Amino acid sequence: MLSSAGATAAGLAAARILTLRGGDAVPQGTVTTQDWVAPLDRPEARMGHLLRRTTFAPTGAQLESALRDGYARTVDQLIETPAAEPPPLAGADQASNAAPLRLNDMRVWWLSWMLDSPTPFAERMTLFWHGHFTSDYRKVGMQFPYLYWQNLTWRRQSLGNLHDFLMQVTIDPAMLRYLDLHQSTGRAPNENYSREVMELFTMGAGTFTENDVRNGAKAFAGWREPLTPQLVQDRIDSVMRTSGRPPAQKPLPDTGKVGIFERTRAFVGPAYSFLGGDFKLWDTRGAIDQILANDNVAPHLTKKVLREFVTPDPPDDLVKRIAEPFRKSRYDVKTLMRDVLNSPEFSAPQYYRSLVRSPIEFLVAFARAMEIPTATLAPRLAVAGTPLGMGLFDMPEVGGWPTNGAWISSASVLQRVNFVVQTFATINPATLQQPGPRSTVRDFIARHLENTLSPSTTEILNAANDDLTRRMILAASPEFQLK
């Protein structure tokens, strides 16, 4: 739809260096052109670009420390530092009918950690997987701790290995409910998960047959959700309500936080074929291995990662070059991400500002750039996602959220601008204008926009006569919507 290769040569030729009025609002040497002139040959710009795409947006300290380390070491640190666990969400492990998880609390909790975590790349990857291995709080239900657990699991697995991760995904209690595997039995296998695990999660559409869907469902049948003591009590109460007496056999609480396999509910029947492999009985692990042996998995996932981290339209040769080592590494996500971030394409001028920040990325970047304390801003971010089209834990469909150009429409442009204006109107200006370590508008432009602004943005910044307004304009600008 959109050509990914900007006419950078023409852009360079048309480049003008503007000397700007308005005090020191816009640093001298800021380049404004018809096409973005990629500033990525400057180390600080390249680092800003890396951190914007991998950590939402850097703080001043993060950018400085990364610059001291250099690009290669920074990539290593992003990838090798184990994900920091968020502080526990109070009451979440004990969620029950009487005390369900609260959606808004979950959102505040996660958004706060996106902002405060010492390992923001893990949060960015967790968000990626949240949009890939999808869920929906309505269908999963909030009277269980499952969605909270899922978030913790996805984070722990976010830079792990797909063999382990996919098994975890398959028997994740929230996933069991979301794609109906908790109801699936060997006698009547439910096909929902079997289809989506191949089509959306791993191999891609058109790479399997309807027979594979049906037979995969046999391999995956037999799982149920684990019960906490609170959930056991809910079960007993529910039986009491409907039959007037307690259940004949009292259910026992489970200790694990993953699905429980029940042999008696699993498939026993005639041998069947799944993706070319011969199966006799239920075999969830075997089915996953069979899926991961398929040639389409690595390119499918690589393409999706490239679309979120490099270019909206990844060329085939790039996909192939990144996908092969990913597969050879037995689907090690660290290998995948290291190759992506170190690829020449990642820092190529034609892909500068070629991606659109999703609403959550935009909100988190906004909070970082404004340097407003997390406790002040996170509640506001939590309610802002849905109007912008991206409510955490609330996927519009099993395929996840759209990417890039699909985030730009008349409604979304208006909503983003409004979010910025309203937030400035709501937040106490004193919070925004504290003296001291706060960075200047100049820092904002350098750190978050690589000193590369459009002529219109430059002119408007010049017309503005205070920094509060300038910050607002920068956050609402088209430049800031891109990554």
Add this chain to the structure above:
Amino acid sequence: MRMEGINRLSRREFSRRGLLFGVGEQAAASGYAAVPDVLARAVHAQRSAGVTNDKVIVMVQLAGGNDGLGTVIPLGDARFRDLRPSLGAVAAKALPLTKEWGLNENLAGIKKLYDAGKVAVVQGIGYPEPSFSHFDSIRVWETGDPTRRELDGWLGKVVAKNYDSAGHPLVGTACGNDSIPGMFRDLDAQITVIDDKETFKFQGTAAVEDVMGALYTRTPGIYGALFDTSMRSARDTLAQLRTSNAKYVPKANYSDSERLVFSSKNKLAAAFSLAAQLIVTGTGVKVLHMTLGGFDTHFTQANRQDLLLGYLDKAVAAFHQDLAAYGMSDRVLVATWSEFGRRPRENASAGTDHGTASPVFLIGDPVKGGLYGEAPNLGRIGTDGNLSYGVDFRSVYQTILDDHLKVPSREVFSTTFDRIPFLKAG
């Protein structure tokens, strides 16, 4: 006006917090609203002179794959009971259309319109070698191309080829969405997306709109044109909505109070009310799209599908009543679509899995009511457990274009299908 606006923004408008509070008269006077409304109309009138009719099509997506047999239900067919031991209970409560077929009990409003001859049900709609993937099949329906070669949406093409959307942003509008529906995808069509008319406005003072409009001008890069067009479209739309809001009072009860147990994005009643407003206030709207999600009923279908159909029913009935009260119901055709139907045999979760053929509803005064198409034959279920389709979905599309909007369908589709006589002559 927009371009020179940048330098004319006064210091006062920009004064501290000035964008947030306290509109100066100057800001209001330099406002953008009144002018483009008039301009747009003039441009539109000129360029669209060839399209003289005032017909409107409203496409309603039932996303997730609506179960056809739970919507238009076989009555007194023993095989239905066998296939649907638990879900088959809907047959006893169905609202009979004929001896053999009845509507889901929650479609009472649509049944009433059917009795008045205003509803056509085309049964057995599908396409060759059906896809059971939501995304793949949605794409087929959106592009009107089962070969998957086509990228643009069929309605986007209709807008681009026939109407002056650039001068008139509401020609193609998605109501209740926050992104452009795939049916509208076409780079040459300017499409408007209004998620919620209550929030579709700029926050802050009038100066905010001018400043933001100027900020999204001549934006560089691959998304530059998209950003600028989106902002321009938002402003044009706002100008029109301001006029339109003042002129419209709903003449029906669009109730959105019903709580859905499971579904995302159900703002259908408000979306229909907005659609009625855009139609009755003369904004020049031609093609509307809205979505009701949640039909992917793999699991405990009974409550969910019934609730969703009830939601659809109430919104459609209110919409029709509203248009009729404004004397404009003769212009408007509502058509439902869903990426596929569901399997005749229910699964162990009292739900149904992805299937094939299902019915399409056409609703409104222009309709010649009745049952059309090929009724599902429960005695002829394929080896894959699915029904075969009898009517290609493009027959419906082409009838809508040629006989309702009266724009040539051959410019949109490479293959011609038999039209279905579900519209009144004229």
